[in-house]
Each structure stands twice: as structure tokens, then as C-alpha cells.
Amino acid sequence: MKRAAGKDVTQLLRRWQQGDQEATEELLPLIYGELRKIARRHLRGERHGHTLEATALVHEVYLRLSGGAELHWNDRVHFYAVAAQMMRRVLVDHARGRDAAKRGGSVVKVSLDEARDPAVESGPDVVALDDALKSLEALDPRKSRIVELRFFGGLTLEETAAVLGVSVPTVVKETRLARAWLHSQIAASPPQP
Amino acid sequence: MESHELERWRRVQELFEAAADLRPGEQAAYLAAACGGDGGLRQEVDALLRSDAEAGSFIEHAIRRGSDLLLAAEPDPLEALGKIGKYEILGRIGEGGFGIVYKGRDAVLQRYVAVKTCSSSDEKLRRRFFREGQIAAGLQHPNVTTVHDLGVERGIPYLVQEFLAGEDLNHKIARQEGLTALRRLEILVQVARGLEYAHLQGVLHRDIKPANIRILPSGTVKIMDFGIAKLLHEVSDVTTQGVTLGTVGYLAPEQLRGEEVDRRTDIFSFGVLVYELLTYQRPFPGSTFSEVSYRLLNEEPAALSDLAPVHGRTIAELASRCLAKDPANRYDTFAEVIAVLEPEIAALRSGPLPVMAATAGSDAAAGVVGAGAADAAGTGAAADHEWRRRRLARRAWLGAAAVALAVSLGAAGRAVLRRQAPGPPGGSPGSRIAAAPGTAAGRMEPPQAAGTATTPAAAPGPSRGQVSPAGAPLGQVPPGAARGQASAPSAPARQDRRPHQDVPLAVPPLPAPPGSRRATPPASRPGGGAVAGAASGTGAEAAPRGDAQATERGQDVGARGERQPGAAAATAEGDETAGEPAVAGGPAEDSRRGQSPASSGAGAGAAESAGEAGGAARPMVRGDVIPPGAPRSTPPRLLSRPEPQYPDRARRRQVESDVLLLVLVDENGRVVRAIVKRTDDVARLGFNEAARRAAFRTTFNPASRDGLPGKMWTELPFSFRLHPGE
Numbered sequence: 001m002k003r004a005a006g007k008d009v010t011q012l013l014r015r016w017q018q019g020d021q022e023a024t025e026e027l028l029p030l031i032y033g034e035l036r037k038i039a040r041r042h043l044r045g046e047r048h049g050h051t052l053e054a055t056a057l058v059h060e061v062y063l064r065l066s067g068g069a070e071l072h073w074n075d076r077v078h079f080y081a082v083a084a085q086m087m088r089r090v091l092v093d094h095a096r097g098r099d100a101a102k103r104g105g106s107v108v109k110v111s112l113d114e115a116r117d118p119a120v121e122s123g124p125d126v127v128a129l130d131d132a133l134k135s136l137e138a139l140d141p142r143k144s145r146i147v148e149l150r151f152f153g154g155l156t157l158e159e160t161a162a163v164l165g166v167s168v169p170t171v172v173k174e175t176r177l178a179r180a181w182l183h184s185q186i187a188a189s190p191p192q193p
Numbered sequence: 194m195e196s197h198e199l200e201r202w203r204r205v206q207e208l209f210e211a212a213a214d215l216r217p218g219e220q221a222a223y224l225a226a227a228c229g230g231d232g233g234l235r236q237e238v239d240a241l242l243r244s245d246a247e248a249g250s251f252i253e254h255a256i257r258r259g260s261d262l263l264l265a266a267e268p269d270p271l272e273a274l275g276k277i278g279k280y281e282i283l284g285r286i287g288e289g290g291f292g293i294v295y296k297g298r299d300a301v302l303q304r305y306v307a308v309k310t311c312s313s314s315d316e317k318l319r320r321r322f323f324r325e326g327q328i329a330a331g332l333q334h335p336n337v338t339t340v341h342d343l344g345v346e347r348g349i350p351y352l353v354q355e356f357l358a359g360e361d362l363n364h365k366i367a368r369q370e371g372l373t374a375l376r377r378l379e380i381l382v383q384v385a386r387g388l389e390y391a392h393l394q395g396v397l398h399r400d401i402k403p404a405n406i407r408i409l410p411s412g413t414v415k416i417m418d419f420g421i422a423k424l425l426h427e428v429s430d431v432t433t434q435g436v437t438l439g440t441v442g443y444l445a446p447e448q449l450r451g452e453e454v455d456r457r458t459d460i461f462s463f464g465v466l467v468y469e470l471l472t473y474q475r476p477f478p479g480s481t482f483s484e485v486s487y488r489l490l491n492e493e494p495a496a497l498s499d500l501a502p503v504h505g506r507t508i509a510e511l512a513s514r515c516l517a518k519d520p521a522n523r524y525d526t527f528a529e530v531i532a533v534l535e536p537e538i539a540a541l542r543s544g545p546l547p548v549m550a551a552t553a554g555s556d557a558a559a560g561v562v563g564a565g566a567a568d569a570a571g572t573g574a575a576a577d578h579e580w581r582r583r584r585l586a587r588r589a590w591l592g593a594a595a596v597a598l599a600v601s602l603g604a605a606g607r608a609v610l611r612r613q614a615p616g617p618p619g620g621s622p623g624s625r626i627a628a629a630p631g632t633a634a635g636r637m638e639p640p641q642a643a644g645t646a647t648t649p650a651a652a653p654g655p656s657r658g659q660v661s662p663a664g665a666p667l668g669q670v671p672p673g674a675a676r677g678q679a680s681a682p683s684a685p686a687r688q689d690r691r692p693h694q695d696v697p698l699a700v701p702p703l704p705a706p707p708g709s710r711r712a713t714p715p716a717s718r719p720g721g722g723a724v725a726g727a728a729s730g731t732g733a734e735a736a737p738r739g740d741a742q743a744t745e746r747g748q749d750v751g752a753r754g755e756r757q758p759g760a761a762a763a764t765a766e767g768d769e770t771a772g773e774p775a776v777a778g779g780p781a782e783d784s785r786r787g788q789s790p791a792s793s794g795a796g797a798g799a800a801e802s803a804g805e806a807g808g809a810a811r812p813m814v815r816g817d818v819i820p821p822g823a824p825r826s827t828p829p830r831l832l833s834r835p836e837p838q839y840p841d842r843a844r845r846r847q848v849e850s851d852v853l854l855l856v857l858v859d860e861n862g863r864v865v866r867a868i869v870k871r872t873d874d875v876a877r878l879g880f881n882e883a884a885r886r887a888a889f890r891t892t893f894n895p896a897s898r899d900g901l902p903g904k905m906w907t908e909l910p911f912s913f914r915l916h917p918g919e
Contacts, residue, residue: 076831091259124251126259139202151252176245177209183244183251 031086034061058083058153077159084153091152092130124186132185136178143178146171201234208238213245277308277351278344296356299341305356306341312349319350325420326352328396336387338407338417357417359410362470363403369473374503375541377470380406381463382534383414388463389527391419392456399454401462402443403469441485442477446518449486451852451869451881457520460530464515464523471508472500476516481820483857483906486868490518507537812899816860819896819903826898829858829907837887837911840879847915850874852884854909860902862893870908884911 012030015023035058061083124132137144142164149155149163150171161168208227212220220242228235275282280297286307297308311322323343329352330340342353362380365372372380384406388398398405398419407415441449445461448454468476476494479485488494494516498509511533517523524530813819819826843850850873857866867888874880888909896905 091256095259124255126255129252129255139198147252151256173210176213177206177241179248179252180209180241180245183248184240186251187244187247188240 027082031061031083032090035083035086035090058087061086077155077162080153080155080159081149081163084149084155088130088133088148088152091126095125095127128186129182132182135185136181140178142166143174143181146174147178147182150175204234205237205241208234209241209245212238212242277310277346278342278353280306280308280342280353282308297353299353307354307356309352309354310349311351319348322352323350326350329419332391332394332396332419334387334390336383336414336416337391337419338415354417357407357409357415359408361404362406362408362466365408366403366469366473372470375538376412378504378508378534378538378541379412380408380414381467381470382531382538384416384463384466385527385530385534387414387416388459389531391416392459392527396420397454397456398459398462399448400440400443401459401466402440403466406466441482442475442479442489444489445520446490447520449490449868451872451874453877455520456526457523460515460523460527461517461520463527463530464512467508467512467515468494468497471504471512472497474500476512481818481906482855483818483866486855504537507533813901813903815901815903817898817901817903818857819898819905821905821907823898826903826905827896829862829893829896829905831909832862832892832894834891834909834911835887837883837913839913839915840883843878843880843913844915846878848878849915850878850880850913852880852911852913854884854888854911855906856888856891856909857904857906858893858895859904860895862895862902864888864891864893864909865904867909880911880913883913887911
């Protein structure tokens with residue numbers, strides 16, 4: 001009943017707690033893998049009408065990967081921070097891959113679920129958001145990071161502030177600006193047909 | 194980045210922040226002054242301000258679209274092939290928990306098949322799927338789905354089964370199909386036979402529930418998914434209401450606790466099936482996982498003899514013995530179950546024609562309603578309504594008592610409750626009407642038949658499929674019509690609706706009769722006000738059904754009104770209000786509560802019960818149980834988790850394990866309940882206990898709804914890993 005993978009994660013989390021930066025790098029693929037796995041499992045009919053929010057995914061990955069390890073608040077928040085980055089990567093990779101498949105002419109099935117919520121149905125997609133975030137990162141990395149943490153990772157204001165070492169009012173202020181900037185950026189460059 | 198660009202960006206931010214909260218008129222004036230002649234700067238800030246107003250939740254929406262895409266669009270690798278093994282894929286039948294079920298065609302043997310795949314990425318699961326498939330393939334019985342083939346395609350194992358037409362039992366139950374009493378027992382005995390056979394082969398099902406029972410057009414019953422179905426729960430990590438709620442009500446207590454299972458586990462699940470098929474109600478109802486599992490672990494279901502009196506005591510006792518919390522108090526084998534069912538079936542086949550609607554009246558024998566032939570149908574409906582009302586009150590009262598006692602006394606409280614229950618069923622009213630016309634005649638109820646393994650006296654064919662007095666073929670009688678027919682011919686015929694009740698039975702007393710919370714006999718029911726008073730503050734179990742009951746009740750009253758216009762109808766309404774139990778939850782119930790005298794006495798338990806039921810009818814109160822995924826809610830978040838103590842026995846054997854708990858986190862962030870949801874601890878080395886101990890020392894940020902902290906169930910995993918050198 002030994003599990004190499006589970007053991008690795010526990011050890012990585014321990015090293016991470018001790019401030020080992022390499023451990024973070026090693027954790028990334030694990031988190032990425034978990035996210036994909038969970039997403040696939042949800043695909044297999046376990047959704048029952050619930051939309052799986054990105055933040056719920058991150059939470060689930062956390063519970064799975066941190067099983068058995070006692071993490072301090074700070075470490076937990078940093079875990080979420082890393083997972084937020086991964087979440088963004090998983091979603092964007094998938095959406096880009098799907099676009100590529102479209103261009104290649106292969107048939108892509110579109111689930112009815114996608115058309116469930118009109119507000120969600122229209123508007124910029126996650127790829128456009130990712131592009132705009134990259135532009136924002138070049139201009140103002142912290143604001144880009146705030147968006148990633150809060151929206152891809154589901155971190156609270158307080159947690160976001162702690163990760164970035166700024167005050168909560170700063171996070172509030174910068175979130176608003178970042179949101180407006182991203183929106184204006186996407187509005188200015190309509191998506192390619 | 195160039196420093197002047199940074200400088201400009203800093204300036205844009207300043208202007209945006211300064212202008213953002215100004216009124217539009219002030220904004221323009223401010224920006225005109227602040228930007229001076231820099232039109233480009235002004236444009237940039239204006240664009241940001243416009244976006245600020247329009248952006249809304251576009252980021253959240255974009256991300257949600259992304260995750261929907263991820264979840265929805267991954268194609269199944271096998272479907273694209275159009276063929277799995279030698280089977281041509283014709284289309285999807287459904288999606289299982291770890292794969293897809295296809296309708297396939299065997300071109301060689303010219304027959305349709307069902308192909309079940311396991312495309313999970315979990316290697317261990319795929320191996321287990323294959324192994325379970327091998328075991329299932331060894332089962333050959335008329336009441337067990339036949340496995341034709343097992344294979345692996347592109348690394349994905351698949352199981353080929355006979356293609357079954359017909360309908361799953363859960364659909365019949367959902368539609369409340371009007372099945373005769375006989376038909377219901379015939380379905381049950383076939384399930385029992387299939388399970389008996391499998392158990393003799395050493396195979397447990399572990400997931401008996403209506404969705405896994407298929408009724409073929411011929412009437413044959415097939416148990417589906419031996420071994421496979423259960424795998425699903427073991428891999429399913431998601432505590433969405435859909436998954437667990439649909440399943441948790443059929444698990445045996447020992448399964449819920451993550452303890453060892455044996456064939457008596459299937460017997461418990463079978464008991465739930467019996468109860469549900471005979472009453473069309475769940476023995477452990479609830480709208481949340483916590484509610485259902487609490488009832489299942491702690492409460493006795495409402496007595497089946499009240500809900501489906503047509504089946505009489507023998508069957509009621511069969512159900513309650515199957516549903517015993519302690520496996521030791523259940524039947525040992527399905528042979529015993531069959532030995533109870535078969536004589537009942539034989540008696541029904543040869544006897545009169547009891548037709549059972551979804552809910553049959555219980556009042557005839559109790560002498561509540563004197564039925565004249567002329568309005569027999571109407572009385573039936575009214576009686577139906579009457580007993581339902583009574584049952585609600587009774588269940589509500591029992592619920593209140595259980596809550597009060599359990600809270601104050603714990604287990605002792607339940608013991609008290611049991612003792613307070615009325616005496617043995619033999620003493621219930623009507624039980625001595627042994628020679629009621631048309632019931633005793635032709636019935637075979639040999640004293641040794643019940644509860645023993647004697648071969649039943651099977652009834653010969655002729656009476657099967659015979660035509661009921663009114664001319665409708667048995668088994669196709671719609672509930673409404675059935676009720677009327679059963680009571681129409683003459684007064685004695687009303688007795689026929691509950692023949693079993695009237696025959697002295699020789700059933701050995703049960704060790705600890707789980708059905709002993711048998712409710713107060715209808716005749717001795719206290720007055721409406723008293724019932725309502727006692728009921729107030731609970732009745733959460735009724736809440737999820739509130740709507741349906743209100744509707745039915747409305748129809749019943751209407752029917753009664755037509756037949757008895759004027760004063761009689763008014764009486765019916767008056768009755769209705771006076772006897773209305775205070776039921777927390779359902780909107781229909783709530784709207785009535787205002788008019789009901791019962792509502793004034795709502796006790797302290799009301800808030801808690803309503804919260805359990807997830808009732809949306811009243812605002813959130815601190816400490817309510819919040820259903821997972823409730824609107825405007827956030828789940829509990831883990832703050833700290835202590836290292837669980839490694840079990841010594843496991844350490845000596847160098848065994849590691851994972852345990853997934855379901856914990857109830859209270860409004861203070863403390864764990865107040867912990868149930869093992871999944872465990873690797875098959876050898877029972879103490880991991881489960883260690884995890885539970887650690888769980889109670891774990892702290893959370895409590896869940897909240899509408900900004901108020903409340904209780905919520907969440908998952909809490911524990912991994913036990915040996916460190917090097919240990």
C-alpha cells in the first residue's frame with residue numbers, strides 16, 4: 001500500500017515549509033497533474049449540474065495534495081498561490097488546444113452546458129483574458145498576479161494581501177484597476193475570427 | 194520597461210483612482226483640468242473608467258467558460274474508434290462514474306450488447322474494474338445481468354453485458370407507478386434470489402439500490418453491476434449532493450462508517466429497497482447528505498406497517514429486520530428473506546386481490562372511516578389523505594422526541610424512546626379479525642412459514658393474471674382506479690386491502706425490534722391540536738416533500754368536496770387546518786402554517802431542523818447547517834490539521850494508508866462529526882480511528898451563508914506515510 005507519489009508530495013510540502021524553493025518547482029507538475037485528473041473525473045458524469053468553479057478545483061487539489069501534512073496558514077496560502085498559477089495554465093492550455101483543433105478542422109463537440117448561463121456564454125474567453133494578463137504583467141506584474149490569485153485561485157483579499165506583502169486596501173484598489181484595464185485591453189482588440 | 198512608460202502608467206492610475214468615485218459631471222471637469230493638453234492620457238483614463246463601469250464579472254465568466262470547456266469537451270478516446278473489440282458502437286447509453294456505457298452490437302452473434310468502459314486515468318482503478326468484471330462474469334443467474342465478455346482496448350478495460358430493455362426500478366419509483374402488492378413482492382423476491390445466488394458464489398453487490406435494478410418488459414428482474422457499481426463510490430471523491438444523496442440512503446451503517454462489510458450489508462440495502470418499493474418513500478429521507486446519514490445511523494424509519502398496511506405485519510417485519518442497524522440483528526442470508534417473501538406471494542396469488550396504490554388507506558381496520566359502497570372511492574381518497582396527515586403528525590412527533598432525547602440523553606434517549614413505543618404488533622387494533630370474509634379463505638399462512646427456511650407452498654398458475662372484480666387486469670391498474678375497485682364491491686372487500694393484517698402470524702420475536710418505534714395506533718391518536726403542538730419544532734424529514742404532499746392533499750380535498758358538497762367539504766377543510774402538523778421547510782407548508790394554530794407553538798428545535806433540511810423558506814441563522822453548494826455560501830476552509838497518530842499495528846507491518854473523512858464543521862470551525870467516507874484500511878489496522886481522532890482536533894474557518902457562519906459537511910483527507918527508518 002505504499003504510494004510513491006503521495007510520499008513525494010508529503011516530502012515536498014515539508015521541504016517547502018522549510019523554505020526550499022526547488023520544492024515549489026517540483027510541486028508544479030504535481031498540481032498540474034492533479035488538476036487535470038480532477039477535471040477528467042468530473043467529466044465522467046460526476047458533475048450533476050454543478051459547474052465546477054476554478055476555485056473549487058484549486059481547493060480540491062489542495063485537499064488531495066496536502067493530505068496528512070499540517071500546513072500553517074501561510075503555507076496554505078502559498079499553496080493556493082501556486083495552484084492558482086497552475087489553474088490558469090490548465091484552463092488556458094485546454095482552451096488553446098481546443099482552438100487549435102478547431103483550426104485543424106477536426107470536430108469539436110460543444111456541450112450544452114456551455115450555453116447554460118447567458119452571462120457566461122458571451123464575453124471574452126479565458127484565452128483572451130490570458131493574453132491581456134500577459135500584457136498587464138509586462139506593465140504591472142503585481143496587478144496581474146492579483147488577478148491570478150483572486151480569480152484563478154480563489155484567494156480572499158486577506159490572503160492575496162499576505163502573499164504579496166501589501167495591505168488589503170491596496171489589493172482592493174489594484175483589483176479594480178486591473179479589472180478595468182484588462183477589460184479595456186480586450187475591448188480594444190476584438191478576438192480573431 | 195522604459196522609465197517614462199512607467200511614469201505614465203503611474204499617472205494613469207492616479208487619475209483613474211481620483212476620478213473613479215466622482216460623479217460623471219465632476220469626472221469630466223476633473224480630468225479636463227488634470228490632463229491638461231494631454232489628449233492621449235485623457236483618452237486612456239476615459240477608456241479605463243468606461244471599462245470600470247462595464248467590466249462586471251467578466252473575469253469570473255471567462256474563467257468559468259474555461260473550466261466548463263475543460264470539463265465538457267474532452268472526447269472519449271474509444272468513441273471515436275466506432276468499435277470496441279469486436280463490438281460495433283451504436284451510441285451512448287449513459288455515463289458512469291468512471292467511464293461511458295455504450296450500446297453496441299455483436300455482428301457475429303447478431304445481438305445487441307451494453308459495453309461499459311473504464312476510461313479513468315487511475316491505473317489502480319482500471320485494474321480493479323477488470324478484476325471486478327472477471328468476478329461478475331462468473332455469475333450466471335436469471336436475476337443477475339449476464340456478462341458476455343471482458344476486454345481491453347487502447348488500455349481501457351471494457352465489460353460487455355447483455356443489452357437489457359425495460360426500465361430501472363428508480364424510474365418506476367419516481368413515477369410512483371401503480372403496482373399491485375403482488376407485483377412489488379415479485380420484484381423483491383427476484384432481487385433476493387439474485388443476491389442469494391451471488392452470495393453463495395461469495396460475491397457481494399455492495400450497492401443495491403433501485404437504479405441498479407432493471408425490470409424487463411417480461412417482468413423479469415435483473416440486478417446490474419455486481420462489484421462494479423461499488424467501485425464507483427470508492428473512487429468518487431466529490432460530495433456533490435447528486436452523488437452522495439442518491440446513494441447514501443442505501444448504504445448500511447457499517448458502510449457509512451467505513452467498517453467491514455459482508456452479505457448482511459447487502460441485506461440492509463435490500464431492506465431500504467423493500468421499504469421504498471412498498472411505500473414509495475425513503476426510510477431515511479433528507480435533502481442533505483448529513484440529514485440522510487444522520488437518520489440512517491441513528492433513527493428508525495417510520496413504521497412500514499403504517500405506510501403500506503396492505504402488506505401486513507410479516508412484510509413490515511421483514512423490512513425492519515433487514516434495516517437493523519446492527520448486522521447481527523439482520524437476517525443472515527437471503528434464503529431467510531426469500532422464505533418470508535415466497536409464502537406472502539403465494540398467498541397473494543391465490544387469495545383475493547389487494548391492490549396497492551402508492552399509499553393505501555390504513556383506516557378501514559382501525560375503524561376510523563365507515564365506508565359506504567356509494568362513496569367508497571371518495572372515502573378511499575379522503576382516507577388516504579387522512580392517514581397521510583396522521584403520519585406526518587406522527588413522524589413529526591417522533592422526530593421531535595428523537596431530537597430532544599438524543600440531544601439530552603444521547604444513546605440513552607433512544608433507548609427510552611424504544612421502550613415508550615407501544616407493545617408488540619400483535620396487540621394492534623384489528624389484529625384479531627382473523628376470519629374476515631374473503632381474507633382467510635384460500636390463504637396459506639402456515640405458522641412455520643414466516644422467518645424460517647421452509648420451502649414455500651407456491652401457488653399454482655391459474656390465479657395469476659386473473660382479472661380483478663372490476664375487470665381491469667392486475668398490474669395495470671392505475672392508482673386511482675385501483676383504490677376505488679378495491680373498495681367498491683362491498684364493505685368486506687375493504688378488508689381485502691389488508692389481508693395480512695388480519696391473520697394471526699407466527700413470527701418469532703426479533704431480538705431488538707427495529708420497527709418498535711411503531712407509531713401510535715391511528716385510533717388512539719390525540720386530538721389535532723395536541724399532535725400539532727408536539728410536532729412543532731421538527732418534521733424536517735417531511736420538508737423536502739412538502740410540495741408534493743401539499744399538491745396531493747389539495748387533490749384529495751377537492752375530490753372529497755365534489756362528493757360531499759357543502760358542510761362536509763367545509764368540515765374537511767376545517768379538519769385539515771386543525772390537524773396540520775407544523776412542518777418546517779417546504780414553501781407550501783410554510784404558507785399554510787400561518788393559518789394553523791399549530792404554528793404558534795414552534796419550539797426551539799425548529800431552526801435547527803429547518804437548517805438541516807436546507808429549507809430556503811426562512812433566512813439563514815447562525816449555526817444552521819448549510820447544504821454544500823448552497824447559494825451565497827462559502828465552504829469551510831482548513832486552518833490547521835494535526836498529524837494523526839500512526840497506528841502501531843500498521844507501523845509494525847509497514848502499511849501505509851489514506852483515509853477520507855466527511856466531517857461536519859460547526860459554526861465555530863470545530864469538527865463535531867466525522868464519518869469515514871473512503872479508506873484504504875481494509876485490514877482494519879486502526880487508520881480510520883486515528884483519522885477520526887485527528888479530525889476532531891482539526892480547525893477550520895467555518896462555512897458561511899449570507900455572511901453568517903454555519904455548519905457544513907466537508908471532506909477531510911488523511912494520509913498515513915511511514916518516514917524512512919520507521
